[in-house]
Amino acid sequence: MREVDLVTIAGIISTFIALLLAIFIFSVESKNKISNKLFASFLVLNALEFSSWFMHLFIEEPNNLVNKLLIAKDLLAYLPMPIFYLYILSVCYSDFKLKWKHLLHGVPYLIANLVMLPRFYLTSTAQKLELFEEYNHLYEIIFLHISLHLQAIIYLTAGFIILNKAKKIFLENYSSSTIATYKWLFQLLLFTSLLYAVALIKNILKYSGEVDVFNNAQTIVVLFVLGIVCWYVLKALRYPNLFSGVDSKLVLTQNLADDNDIMQAPNNTNQIEKLISYMETEKPYLNPSLSLRNLADQMEMNSRELSIIINQKLNQHFFDFVNGYRIKEAMDILVDPAKTDETVLEILYEVGFNSKSSFNTAFKKHTGKTPTEFRKSV
The missing domain is CATH 1.10.10.60 (Homeodomain-like)
Incomplete structure (x- = not known):
């Protein structure tokens, strides 16, 4: 029987709640359709990431196709932060529209797939399993870790800059108490930053050789994720229309x-x-x-x-x-x-x-x- 521990249970619950909330947000009627779809997409991509904590329960013998699918799923980790950033823009600015230029945010995802192509996508199952023996020390995996954390830092910093500018414009042009929207976004950015900071520490510990310390850090990350996902639900219930924004053409x-x-x-x-x-x-x-x-x-x-x-x-x-x-x-x-x-x-x-x-x-x-x-x- 496959092992079911705290990480596995918390991962299943987090994934289920995130998907349930995403379905609700996709289906709810709102004037802020773009914001809702972006946030729901962000939740779905995170749910796929959370599934890594319990995927071992369903995979008996890995084959070439399964390995490729797992790698492709893991590389989707490059997409949540760009979508998260676009979501912040869409909430802050009521006249926000998705444009073709926003597809440029997917360039890191394409680069990551190209990096993984020679030794992961185009090799046999036996060759992949041989690679996995030194998995954490492969240059492709080290590249993924560094680039993902660098990407998170860039997008989170940009998010705080956008939010700060939007709040100033809001204070100078609006009187309604929907300032709560900006408090929610600030909290969302702050908690997400803390989560990525803990994940960064966890990944550093992965290379320290301290297995017990890494496992404890992994548990902390999973429980943190579960707490944030539950917080998402509470906020969505309090703000069912998922916000209104300010006009980006306004200036200070x-x-x-x-x-x-x-x-x-x-x-x-x-x-x-x-x-x-x-x-x-x-x-x-x-x-x-x-x-x-x-x-x-x-x-x-x-x-x-x-x-x-x-x-x-x-x-x-x-x-x-x-x-x-x-x-x-x-x-x-x-x-x-x-x-x-x-x-x-x-x-x-x-x-x-x-x-x-x-x-x-x-x-x-x-x-x-x-x-x-x-x-x-x-």
């Missing part, structure tokens, strides 16, 4: 600040007064999906000029600027004797928030107290 105000016609316009003071008056009288911030472009259209202003006024002249992100008015509105309701029956949940929706956690965070940032504490103090 620091890149607009050199426009002398705007920055030196003589009516900046009047425009600021007009903006404040409009916010106080018309209360556009009550719209939870208010964006800088929406506000500029309502005020019949140039959106670039409005962005510079808020982010440069008032020295605030649009996100904080709008939330400041929402918090002030909430404070007025909390101290109003006629509205003591309104719950905090009712109030946060009334003033333009759509998340209790983001409302509490913003409220405490502006007042130093939670909404409940503020209500009790007055």
Whole structure:
């Protein structure tokens, strides 16, 4: 009977959950179809990778075809990180589209197959088995390990750069509490980075000759993977539509600040007064999906000029600027004797928030107290 240990069990569970979640994401109706398909593809490819931990249960006697299929499956490890990177782009930018140039991300996969061609694809089963006796010391395998980890570092670094830029654009142009989307992506990048760091240490230990240490590291990696896959499920349940993004054509105000016609316009003071008056009288911030472009259209202003006024002249992100008015509105309701029956949940929706956690965070940032504490103090 073939051995079934903790690694095998965790591998089976991780694979099953990842495939189940992928099927759900592929089938769910959403306006973010590209993001969903990319994330589901990422899960499927990872599920194939996880299957290595229990594949021995189903393979009796390896033959030439089976060996080739196993090698081809292992080389699919070059595809998850490019797809993961494209997924981050698709979530950050609502106008993201797949293009032919994105196929260039598959070049490392093609190179890896060419490297494996002479001695792995084109040899007999007996020759392959002979090679496997020194498997970890073959130049092809060493090349695969180094290139895969290098690829992961490059794509994870690029992911953090893209996310940081998107978050800045979001703060300067959007007011909704979907900032949670960016927190989720940051956590996703962080956990994935930790996973690849542990995997890197595990592969280094593979060459140290310490079998027990390597086996322990392998167990840690498998359990880490299982934890992350379960976390994917929890997040997918919380964000079933898998996010909306920002327009990639938007630019940061620091890149607009050199426009002398705007920055030196003589009516900046009047425009600021007009903006404040409009916010106080018309209360556009009550719209939870208010964006800088929406506000500029309502005020019949140039959106670039409005962005510079808020982010440069008032020295605030649009996100904080709008939330400041929402918090002030909430404070007025909390101290109003006629509205003591309104719950905090009712109030946060009334003033333009759509998340209790983001409302509490913003409220405490502006007042130093939670909404409940503020209500009790007055």
